[in-house]
Amino acid sequence: MPIALALSAALVWLAQFHHFREFGLYEDDYWFISEAMGKNLDYLAGRFYTVFTGLPQGRPLGFFLPDLFSFVGDKLGGLPAIYLLGFAIITLNTLLCYRLLRVRTPVAPAAIGAAIFCLFPADTTKILLTHDFQLQPSLTFALLAALAYAAGKRPVAYLVGAGALLSYESGYLALFGLPLLVRPWDRSTPRTLARHAAALIGVLIVVVGVRFIVGEGRATESAGGLASIVPMFVGSLVLGPARSLSAMFYGPLKAIPGWDLETWVLAAVALVSLGAVLLSVGRTRLHTPRREIGQVAAAGLVMLVAGYGLAFTHFPPNALVGRGTSVHLGATLGMSVLAAAAAWLLLSIRPRVATALIACYLAMLVGYYVTIERDFMRSWQLQRTFWQEVVACCSDLQDGTILLYELNPADEPTFIFTNSWADPLILGETFAFPSGWANPPRLFSLTQWLDRIYPEGDHLVWWVPGATWEEHWEVLPQDNVILLRRAPDGVLRRVIGPLDIGGQALRLKPAAAAVAWPPAQLYQPLLGN
Numbered sequence: 001m002p003i004a005l006a007l008s009a010a011l012v013w014l015a016q017f018h019h020f021r022e023f024g025l026y027e028d029d030y031w032f033i034s035e036a037m038g039k040n041l042d043y044l045a046g047r048f049y050t051v052f053t054g055l056p057q058g059r060p061l062g063f064f065l066p067d068l069f070s071f072v073g074d075k076l077g078g079l080p081a082i083y084l085l086g087f088a089i090i091t092l093n094t095l096l097c098y099r100l101l102r103v104r105t106p107v108a109p110a111a112i113g114a115a116i117f118c119l120f121p122a123d124t125t126k127i128l129l130t131h132d133f134q135l136q137p138s139l140t141f142a143l144l145a146a147l148a149y150a151a152g153k154r155p156v157a158y159l160v161g162a163g164a165l166l167s168y169e170s171g172y173l174a175l176f177g178l179p180l181l182v183r184p185w186d187r188s189t190p191r192t193l194a195r196h197a198a199a200l201i202g203v204l205i206v207v208v209g210v211r212f213i214v215g216e217g218r219a220t221e222s223a224g225g226l227a228s229i230v231p232m233f234v235g236s237l238v239l240g241p242a243r244s245l246s247a248m249f250y251g252p253l254k255a256i257p258g259w260d261l262e263t264w265v266l267a268a269v270a271l272v273s274l275g276a277v278l279l280s281v282g283r284t285r286l287h288t289p290r291r292e293i294g295q296v297a298a299a300g301l302v303m304l305v306a307g308y309g310l311a312f313t314h315f316p317p318n319a320l321v322g323r324g325t326s327v328h329l330g331a332t333l334g335m336s337v338l339a340a341a342a343a344w345l346l347l348s349i350r351p352r353v354a355t356a357l358i359a360c361y362l363a364m365l366v367g368y369y370v371t372i373e374r375d376f377m378r379s380w381q382l383q384r385t386f387w388q389e390v391v392a393c394c395s396d397l398q399d400g401t402i403l404l405y406e407l408n409p410a411d412e413p414t415f416i417f418t419n420s421w422a423d424p425l426i427l428g429e430t431f432a433f434p435s436g437w438a439n440p441p442r443l444f445s446l447t448q449w450l451d452r453i454y455p456e457g458d459h460l461v462w463w464v465p466g467a468t469w470e471e472h473w474e475v476l477p478q479d480n481v482i483l484l485r486r487a488p489d490g491v492l493r494r495v496i497g498p499l500d501i502g503g504q505a506l507r508l509k510p511a512a513a514a515v516a517w518p519p520a521q522l523y524q525p526l527l528g529n
Contacts, residue, residue, distance in 0.1 A: 020084060023380060025377060025383075028419055031425065032129075032130045033066055033130060034193065036513045037071075037078075038521030039071065043067075043071075051063040058208070058211045059169075065137050066130060077121040078524075082129060085132070089136050089137065093139050094118040095114070096140065097333065098113070100146050101336070103147075103150045104295060108347055112362070115345070119362065120249050120332050121245070122248070122251075122335070124325045125323055128416070135326060138164045138167035138172070141163030141164040142164040142171045145175060146178055146181075146182075146333075149175075149196075165204065165207050166207065170310055170327075170328060172200075172204075176303070179196050183492075204504065232314045233309070235315065236293070236317050240305075240311050241308060245335075247320055247328070248335070250320065256364070266372075267367035275359035279355055293345050296341040300334050300337030300338030302334070302335055303334030304335055306334065307328075321414050321415050375413040375415040381468075383469040387527065388527055391430075392502055394482055394494065400439040401480050401505075403441065403482045405423075406449070406485045407445040409447055420445070425467060430519070430523050431517035431519065431523065432519065453502075453506070476506065478507045481509055482494060482508065494511065
């Protein structure tokens with residue numbers, strides 16, 4: 001246990017959080033994380049009531065836990081403390097994964113499987129706070145349920161497993177293969193598996209039924225589309241596992257040429273330390289019946305495939321970079337079991353050679369996550385620069401002001417966006433605009449915006465991009481639109497003068513006297529020194 005705890009904490013810290021003070025907010029974080037920052041207990045109580053009565057997306061825990069953890073972390077020490085809470089959750093899950101693997105595998109394979117759980121390269125979103133506080137808790141509930149099931153406490157297992165459904169459904173799916181993992185197979189295994197699957201489906205039916213009763217949108221809207229779902233469901237079960245298996249090597253190998261000195265040093269530290277740990281816990285050849293290893297591998301494969309049972313909602317599940325790689329979350333546990341079985345087999349054949357190869361591979365994964373980390377750090381630096389430029393040239397905002405930023409996709413980092421769907425939320429979380437304003441200023445980052453604007457009578461209308469609202473038509477106000485372009489010298493500039501759109505003039509907002517609005521919760525993180 002101490003070895004596994006030290007290994008899990010060291011891996012998470014080395015690969016993801018050793019620069020935790022240099023991370024910021026990204027994409028979904030502006031909806032799930034920053035809303036709770038700077039608030040009081042009344043806000044938290046209100047959110048609890050809202051999510052557990054409305055069941056947004058059928059995930060009351062998934063919508064409340066980010067508020068809770070963000071609120072607590074913010075009170076403890078702001079954004080850095082919030083990141084430390086995320087670090088703690090991933091470390092806890094890595095340890096729970098190790099405990100589950102130890103039910104069936106020796107120490108060394110279990111430690112390797114837990115390391116893969118922590119460093120699973122198909123899912124590159126573990127640094128994202130929304131992932132830590134919404135998706136990872138789903139795996140926490142699933143792992144706790146699996147441990148309860150392995151201990152013979154089945155009613156507790158199904159009750160705790162429901163927490164995974166109420167956090168983020170994908171974490172629940174790997175539990176369907178649990179009986180294949182926790183004990184050797186015998187004649188009763190098919191019957192046990194069938195009873196277990198029936199119990200899990202029963203829990204799922206109850207949860208979905210409650211969602212229908214309260215009128216939760218996703219449940220009611222998807223009921224009529226089952227015929228179109230079936231092909232995507234089957235395709236997800238095939239494409240998803242194939243994609244995640246290839247991602248075990250594709251992304252990490254591709255990233256190696258771009259490593260800097262610090263990444264090489266951290267990978268070397270991981271190589272030496274992981275190699276020493278594996279040698280210390282597995283000095284002798286593991287004489288294990290190949291049938292036992294095969295059963296664990298088969299269990300891992302079943303859990304891996306089952307993890308993509310809901311991936312049709314993001315079909316096809318083939319993302320390798322960016323926020324979309326969260327589609328692979330459900331495969332995390334299955335891949336960990338499969339990796340433990342593979343390591344078990346290799347260590348049983350040639351322990352020293354296997355130890356060297358496995359340590360090298362895990363060190364490569366550490367380097368890969370450092371590469372991802374660098375992208376997140378760069379994105380935050382770019383965000384801070386961008387919003388400081390926006391404030392410098394657009395401090396004359398007023399009620400209803402729309403800012404349009406011409407985005408160049410080539411300027412975006414690889415693993416996380418700098419400008420995203422959440423940009424319209426940021427000004428309202430950075431400044432405390434007057435509560436009487438009907439439409440606080442919103443900034444939209446768009447690669448194409450002219451094709452969203454159309455003449456309608458004596459005015460212009462535009463198709464507003466979706467954010468926390470659905471896409472919709474709005475009248476485009478005259479004299480209250482700011483167009484921002486990045487000049488060839490790299491400076492963000494405000495476009496001056498009217499624009500001709502479909503034969504009608506769009507009068508851009510003329511620059512006016514600057515207004516010093518009171519700061520809100522994001523003022524210091526985004527604009528402070």
